[in-house]
Every structure is written in C-alpha cells, then in structure tokens.
Amino acid sequence: MQTYWGKTTQKIWGCSGGYVASSNAFPIKTFRELVEKTAQLSYLNKDHLLFYRGQNSDYRNRGGSSTFYPSIYRGDYLQQREVNNRFDILDGACKSLTDLFVDQKVEGYKELKRKKYIQWSVLQHYEVCATPLLDFTHSLRVACSFALQENKSENAYIFVFGLPYITNRISVNSEHDLVNIRLLSICPPHALRPYFQEGYVAGTEDITTTYDSKSELDFNNRLIAKFEIPNSDDFWGKSFDQIPKDSLYPNNDPIWELTKEIKDLADRELKAGDLGDFLKLWSELEETILNEVNKRTDRFMSVREAIRLLYDQEQITKELLNEIDRIRKFRNQVVHTPKKINPRMIQDYIFELERLNKEIKTTANN
Missing domain, CATH: 1.20.1440 (de novo design (two linked rop proteins))
Incomplete structure (x- = not known):
C-alpha cells in the first residue's frame, strides 16, 4: 500500500500500516482539503479500496500505535476463557435475532437464518453485543460526522484503510484473510441505519476463538493514513455540512426496535x-x-x-x-x-x- 504523508506532497512508497499507526495524525483544516488528500491516497493505492472510520480519539496500545480491534477481541491480556464467553454471548444473540426475524417474517429472514455473517453484521451495526466485525464507511462525510458527533474535544480523527476490492455482497478474500460485507446489500430494506450510514463491516476470515497472535486481528495493519480534523464549523465551510445524529440514527427504524429487545436481553441476562x-x-x-x-x-x-x-x-x-x-x-x-x-x-x-x-x-x- 502507498501512503500519503508529511506536510508536503511527499510520497512514501511501500509504507506499512504499522508505521502509520505509530505516527502522529496529519492535520487537516477543512473538509475540502480532506477530500483532496484522500483523492491522492486513492490514486496511489489503485489495488485497494479505501474505507474510513471517524473517532473522537486516537486510541493507542501500550506500544504507542493506533489500534482497531473488533469489539469481541478488545482488552489487554485477553484470556481464552473470556474470548469463549464473548462468543457464547454472540451465539445466544444470533439465536435470538434469528428467532425474532423468523417469528415476524422480516424480509430476508430465510437468508439471515442460514448465514452467520449476516447475523453478525446486524448485531454489530445495531450495537447489540461484541462481534468479530469492525464498522467502516465508504463515505468521508459520514466518517467526519461520526468523529465530530457529541465530541467535546478540540479535534477528531479520520482513519483511512486499504481493503481488497469487493466482488460480492459478502466478499471473502482468502489472499488477505479478510471478509468485507456491504451492509446495504445484505440488510433487509427495513434496516434504515446502514443505508443512511453507507455502512460496511469487515473481519478476519475463519478466525473466532483461536488465533496464533492477537495482533493479526488488529486492523491497524490495513491503515493507510490518519488525519486530525478541527471540531469547529470552519471545518465544513459554506459548501458542506455535518450529517445530524437523527439522520445517522433514523427514528422509526423497525430493525432497531427488534434489536433493542435482544440488546436488553443481552445486557440483562447475557453480558x-x-x-x-x-x-x-x-x-x-x-x-x-x-x-x-x-x-x-x-x-x-x-x-x-x-x-x-x-x-x-x-x-x-x-x-x-x-x-x-x-x-x-x-x-x-x-x-x-x-x-x-x-x-x-x-x-x-x-x-x-x-x-x-x-x-x-x-x-x-x-
């Protein structure tokens, strides 16, 4: 992957995600400037598709590197017993989700019943419980809106990741050991949230409770660049604006109402x-x-x-x-x-x- 970095238009060729993860974020003043920088990144990384995450903070591990673990693997010195426990919780939530979809004949319930990745995707995107998937968006505006939403700090962060090109709704790339899921294609049309957020989720293929090294599950090895943006109206300028929270999390989302039942159960009895x-x-x-x-x-x-x-x-x-x-x-x-x-x-x-x-x-x- 090629990385755009530095205060000038310097190209650093063959730069690894680890280098970027341990570096300071590149300062950006306006949304237009951010679009221009990511356009250059996209041009330099022709073999990869760019995805974004917007966060209030740059979370770093003890080694000083930005870290991006799926929620089911988060935590220092995570014991095997705890990983097994989290997957047990996930299995229970999947069963509850499937039962609800089948009972209420939600459009797409037959496919959801057959495919764990669809179950995991819905549970992840609606924040029901920890899963082996990490949220991304294909929209810079969505990422920036998330980063600045309810942010009391002076700055926020945009992270750019290079993932393999998508070939299907659920795209499995064995060469990179990655699965990338386009939520707009696999979620039922009643699930409004992924459509407003242009959401994707990705994870490491075929790895659940056992792995050789936890670091292989950290998406910082796919990180191309990280940017620091100001938490001010000046960032958007006159031509752009932030997406309001009630648009990112639309009201009257039927799938949200369903998953609330499972989340309440998980919080009360499972977690x-x-x-x-x-x-x-x-x-x-x-x-x-x-x-x-x-x-x-x-x-x-x-x-x-x-x-x-x-x-x-x-x-x-x-x-x-x-x-x-x-x-x-x-x-x-x-x-x-x-x-x-x-x-x-x-x-x-x-x-x-x-x-x-x-x-x-x-x-x-x-």
Missing part, C-alpha cells in the same frame, strides 16, 4: 452478572477436565469425550459424571435458547459449578 459468572465457571471446569485428560492421552477430545474418559478410568464417580453432564446440557441451553432461561436457575447452577470445580481440581491433584 453481566450471574450468567457471565456461570459461563466463566463452566469454562474453568472445561479447562480443568481437558488439562487432566491431556496428561493421559495425545488424542484430541471434546469436553464430553474427556468427561467420559475420566469416568471410564475411574477418576470420577458415576454421580459426578451425571452432575457434570446435567450442567453441560444446561450450558448448551443457555447458549442456544437464552430466552427460556430463568435467571433464578442460573444462581443454583453457579453454586453447583463452584462445588464441582473444587471437587474436580481435588481429584486431579490426587
């Missing part, structure tokens, strides 16, 4: 409190069981197979086997049919899991 504690304790139990089995065999096993092996080798009793299996079935119910779960039931299972964790660990240490 925090007892359910989160239950899923973490279950992940802890899985980890203990698999670690114990790994000492006994090199063969890869599912958790269910590992539990059965411990029983066959008389490491756990029949009663313990039945208890673990009963909780495992409840865990699957939590993930796949969260609406049917009574929050009071979760507290009972938490107490049982805490006891089982201690018992399994004691057994493993003997």
Whole structure:
C-alpha cells in the first residue's frame, strides 16, 4: 500500500500500516482539503479500496500505535476463557435475532437464518453485543460526522484503510484473510441505519476463538493514513455540512426496535452478572477436565469425550459424571435458547459449578 504523508506532497512508497499507526495524525483544516488528500491516497493505492472510520480519539496500545480491534477481541491480556464467553454471548444473540426475524417474517429472514455473517453484521451495526466485525464507511462525510458527533474535544480523527476490492455482497478474500460485507446489500430494506450510514463491516476470515497472535486481528495493519480534523464549523465551510445524529440514527427504524429487545436481553441476562459468572465457571471446569485428560492421552477430545474418559478410568464417580453432564446440557441451553432461561436457575447452577470445580481440581491433584 502507498501512503500519503508529511506536510508536503511527499510520497512514501511501500509504507506499512504499522508505521502509520505509530505516527502522529496529519492535520487537516477543512473538509475540502480532506477530500483532496484522500483523492491522492486513492490514486496511489489503485489495488485497494479505501474505507474510513471517524473517532473522537486516537486510541493507542501500550506500544504507542493506533489500534482497531473488533469489539469481541478488545482488552489487554485477553484470556481464552473470556474470548469463549464473548462468543457464547454472540451465539445466544444470533439465536435470538434469528428467532425474532423468523417469528415476524422480516424480509430476508430465510437468508439471515442460514448465514452467520449476516447475523453478525446486524448485531454489530445495531450495537447489540461484541462481534468479530469492525464498522467502516465508504463515505468521508459520514466518517467526519461520526468523529465530530457529541465530541467535546478540540479535534477528531479520520482513519483511512486499504481493503481488497469487493466482488460480492459478502466478499471473502482468502489472499488477505479478510471478509468485507456491504451492509446495504445484505440488510433487509427495513434496516434504515446502514443505508443512511453507507455502512460496511469487515473481519478476519475463519478466525473466532483461536488465533496464533492477537495482533493479526488488529486492523491497524490495513491503515493507510490518519488525519486530525478541527471540531469547529470552519471545518465544513459554506459548501458542506455535518450529517445530524437523527439522520445517522433514523427514528422509526423497525430493525432497531427488534434489536433493542435482544440488546436488553443481552445486557440483562447475557453480558453481566450471574450468567457471565456461570459461563466463566463452566469454562474453568472445561479447562480443568481437558488439562487432566491431556496428561493421559495425545488424542484430541471434546469436553464430553474427556468427561467420559475420566469416568471410564475411574477418576470420577458415576454421580459426578451425571452432575457434570446435567450442567453441560444446561450450558448448551443457555447458549442456544437464552430466552427460556430463568435467571433464578442460573444462581443454583453457579453454586453447583463452584462445588464441582473444587471437587474436580481435588481429584486431579490426587
């Protein structure tokens, strides 16, 4: 990728995203100037399609580089157990979204039911829960409006990314390990928000809970340039203006009303409190069981197979086997049919899991 940088029209050829991510943002005075700079960037990067993100701040990691992780991977020293928990929450939200679309016969429900990327896209764009996708826009005006919206700072930031050209509504590029989704093409027409925002979402292909290095999921490796714009009316000038919030988030959006139900459920039952504690304790139990089995065999096993092996080798009793299996079935119910779960039931299972964790660990240490 070619990067336009510096206070003059200097071309830095073959510049990596890491270099740009660790650099200071290039100052821009007006929207017209920003358009001119991105036009040069587009010309220099003929092999890539430019997308934009507008933010109030330039969020940097501990190494001083701008960072752009999909929400499901955010956080320093993210533990595997937490990643698994977040994907469990996502699975539950997908199931709830599909059920709602099917029940209400929302246009496009059959396709949404079949394709996880469409489910993830709707959940991401309507901010229901964390997903492996990151929001972009193809419109500079939209990006600037987001960056300046409810911004109390003197400046805002526009980030320019170079992604592979799109060939389909859901465009998978195996060469770059990227999937890019045009929301205008896959969202039902009743979903007004993506149409007003000219929205796209992108993620790393086929990577979910396991990855070699978390840094491979950071979109800063696709960053071409970052600009700092002033938070003032002078930035827009006489010829342009900011898109108001009620246009970016239009009222009477039927899909927003639907996803609100899921978000309320996720906030109340899936994200925090007892359910989160239950899923973490279950992940802890899985980890203990698999670690114990790994000492006994090199063969890869599912958790269910590992539990059965411990029983066959008389490491756990029949009663313990039945208890673990009963909780495992409840865990699957939590993930796949969260609406049917009574929050009071979760507290009972938490107490049982805490006891089982201690018992399994004691057994493993003997």
